Each structure stands twice: as structure tokens, then as C-alpha cells.
Amino acid sequence: MTGTVFGLGEVAQATIALALAGVMGLLLGKLNIRGVGLGIGGVLFAGIALGDIASRTGVHFNPEMMEFVREFGLILFVFTIGIEVGPGFFASLRKSGLQLNTLAASIVLLGVAVTVALHYAFDIPVPALVGIMSGAVTNTPGLGAATQALADMGAGADAVATPSLGYAVAYPFGIVGILLAMLLVRFAAGVDIPAEARAYDAHRRKGSGTLPSLDVVVRNENLDGLTLGEVPGLFDAGVVRSRMRKSGELMVPQRDTVLAVGNILHLVGPAEKLQAMRLVLGVESETKLSTQGTELSWARILVTDNAASGHRLRSLRLEESYGVSVSRIMRAGLEIPAQGDGTLEFGDIVTVVGPRDMIQKVRGILGDEKRRLDRVDFPGVFLGIVLGVILGSIPIAVPGLPAPLKLGLAGGPLVVAILLGRLGSWGPFTWVMPPAANHALREFGIILFLAVVGLKAGDRFLDTLITGDGLSWVLYGATITLVPLIAVGVIGRFVLGLNYLSLCGVLAGSMTDPPALAFANAQNESPAASVAYATVYPLVMGLRIFAPQLLVLLLL
Known part of the structure; x- marks a missing residue:
């Protein structure tokens, strides 16, 4: 460090700079025009401003500490x-989420293709390109992955800092561009927003995640x-028998319970399977089997x-x-049939019917x-970080690449966390985190990252934007x-006929951009955009983190 402020030590000086970048950046991010603002990205620009001031006043920060x-x-x-x-990553790749994830992944891959084309057309340096x-x-995690990949390839300090400049220059229009794309599709298709919301609600009710029930008289x-075990399809075929009325008594049916004509069964499961069982057993009952006033009860129990x-x-x-x-x-958030070969997961809520005791x-x-x-x-958190860093450091030989591929400090912890989040718990460790705590740790981490990135890029930002290649980068x-x-x-609207509100969620999710999601939600109170955003977010985040690393390995 060649310059200090008021005789402060390296740690104190760096801490003050990071904290100021966080304060100023978060306040800047709250400023918005018609609901659109920089959000957490404000920390990056505050860090750039402080980095520029520090450079002009001769203040420098310990590079190892900042790294x-x-x-x-x-x-x-x-x-x-x-x-x-x-917990929902693999489920998001199945059934209705497959189409949405395919569209979102197509946006990512097409973006990579456009990036590569620009590189060869205009000879853009790879460090600037990935930024x-x-x-x-x-x-932002993509920026971190790019920076890490350059460092792993042995790039110099200037090259490692260049992605931050490219990121800062391109970021503002990145936010605005998503909104422009939504509006262009909306006006080109002549979308009626209320009609789209009604159509989505009708479709959601038709395919509701709540399992229906049916009372059937044998x-x-x-x-x-x-x-009951001898009745075809009544066990282990997607239908659950939760209770049964036999000889005037309400009971919990077992496999060895003997069936008689006139018995009533309360069945739970997908609608089509319930109707199939009704055809096998008899007719729908006018009497609803309730546990009220009986020796049986029911409860929801958390696993x-x-x-x-x-x-x-x-x-x-x-x-x-x-x-x-x-x-x-x-x-x-979804109800699934309770099958004998199904595996319980930490955090599941199961509905149990039987005697109270x-x-x-x-x-x-x-x-x-x-x-x-x-x-x-926290033991689970730190163990997960250890495993993630180890996984990220393992070289993976890929044919055709000049150097082994590594998941790095961005990809390794992400992959491990997805797997551990899916597992939920193991032995004394638990990987289920309260939403508030998860959000706080996530925001704290990204604030630290963006503040350092801004401070390190600040001394070159204005020169790059005004006298360098900044306008071309925009x-x-x-x-x-x-x-x-x-x-x-x-394609999503005119070829596949996707609901416009869901399409907006896909567009916002493909950029993992909360301000764009807020803009999409502001069009209507329908949850369509949020559901689509959450569906594609896990896959897109993984692709966005790995794409810059591949570009560095392929193009550098």
C-alpha cells in the first residue's frame, strides 16, 4: 500500500472502503425510474467511483486481501x-417446466453464439468479451466465473481486471434491454394483459398442484x-386410500382389510387415476367421509x-x-401422492390419518x-463450502480444449449446494436454510464481491468509457x-403460443434479473411471471456461470 488515509492500517482502510461502497451502492440501487433501477448493481458503480477517487489520491489496497x-x-x-x-432444481426440468427451461437455455446459448460472433467480427479481447x-x-456470478477463469489461466493483473470494466459498461443497457424486449413482443403480438392473466389462471386450475380426492361406494x-391388496391399482399405482367406512365404522384401510359391497373408500390422487379407480370399484358416493365425530383424526406433520x-x-x-x-x-408447494416406494425429504409436510394417539x-x-x-x-454451511471449493479445484479434461476445465470458486460451490439442498440433511448436518437467512447471506456475499470489483476497476473506468473502447462495448x-x-x-409467442406473462418470466429468468421480474409482475397481479422465473432460474444460473469459463478456455 503506497498511500493511507489518516494513518489507517491496511485492514481498517479496506474495511472502510468496502463498507462505504456497500452503503452508497445500496442507496443508489434504491433509486428507480418507473420501477426500474440498478438494484444490487449500484454497489458496483459506487465501488467504481470510490476506486477512481482512491486512484487519484494515491490510495491503494492490499491486492491479496481484496482478492x-x-x-x-x-x-x-x-x-x-x-x-x-x-430442492426444486431437478423437478424444474420435468413436465411443464421442460418447455420453459428449453426457451431459457436457448436464450443463454444464443447469447454465447452472438458473443463469439462479435469476437471474431471485431477482434474483441477475450477478457473484455466475457465481461x-x-x-x-x-x-454477476458470470463475472466472477470469468474473473476466476482468467486468473486460473495465468492472465496478468490488467487482464483479470478487464472483465469488470466490460461488465460495468454493458450492465445498464442490460437491464433496460430486457424491458424493451418484453414491450416489443407485447406490442407486436397485440397482447391483452387481463386476458392472458385469465387464461393462465384457467390453465393453472386445470393442472392444479393440489391433489383431488374422491369418495367411492363399492x-x-x-x-x-x-x-384391498388384491384390488388392481389400489396400492402403489398413484392412488392413496386414506380412510374407509365399513359396517358403519370409519377406519384406516390396510392391505389385508377385506372389502365388501357397500363399503365406502376415500381416495386421494391425480384426477385421471381417481376416475379409473371409480370405474373399477363402483360409483361416486354422495356421503363424504369425514373424521369429525369419529375416533380418527388427521394432521399435517413436518419431516x-x-x-x-x-x-x-x-x-x-x-x-x-x-x-x-x-x-x-x-x-x-406441490402435493404429490404418498407412494410406498416414494422417498421422504427433509422439509416435506405429510398428511397423516389415523387414531389420535x-x-x-x-x-x-x-x-x-x-x-x-x-x-x-452453520456446520453444514461450512462443510458445503469446503466440498464446493474442492470440487471447483478438480481439473476436468475435455477433448478439444487447450487446458482442463475447472468449475472454479463459482461453479464448484454452486453444484455442491444444489446437490446438498436437494439432499436436505445427512447425519448431523442440515442444508435447509430459512429464506430470510439465505437472503441475508446471499446479499452480503454479492455486496462484498461487487464492492471489490468496483474498487479494482475504478482507476480505469472513465478512461475506458470516454477515450477508450467503452462506447463500442456498449x-x-x-x-x-x-x-x-x-x-x-x-418464437415463444408466435410459434409456441406461450402465455405472454409466463414468457416475460422466462425472459427475466434467462437473465436472472430481479428488476425485470418486478417490471413483469407490475403488468398484472397474476403470479405467472414469478412462477416461470422460478422455474428457469436454477438451470439458467448454472449455465450463466459456466459459459464465461468455457469462452475463456476456448478463445483465450
């Missing part, structure tokens, strides 16, 4: 993202005298015991040992400790932003 803070902030950020998206791309798609005489988490429902032998039935499982015993087996979801298991960034968004937006 550690930058990388640790990035690790915190991507790890908490992985923990958040892990421009990350700023054009408003993806009329099929061929089933008279058979046990928090490590001994139950990760085990198949059948292995717990709840029906055989306690005479209870598990009728539904709520996971990540037995339900209390089942609570002890499953856990039902809500406080475990309200605290951060145009390159605008191209990377608009071409993929408009192309996929047009």
Missing part, C-alpha cells in the same frame, strides 16, 4: 443460491370378499428427523406399526420440529442483450 474478500463473497453468493434452488457478456445479461360384486428423511415411506412401516395412513405429501407417535418418528427450519446449520453489449431475447420471445 480474498472478492472470492469469499462470490462463494457465499453462489452457495446460498444453490441451497435455495436445490461485456456478463454485464449484457446482468449476471358396487363391483367381483371384489366382494377380496382384500425434520434425520432418521426419516431420505427413507422410503414403506420402510417406516407407519400403516403396519401404527395403523395410520399417509394420504398426501406437500413438497416445494397413534398420530402423536408418528410425530415423534417424523420429527415435526418447525424450529429446525428457522435456524441456519453497442456490443446491447447486441448480446437484445438479439437472443427478441428471437426467443418471438
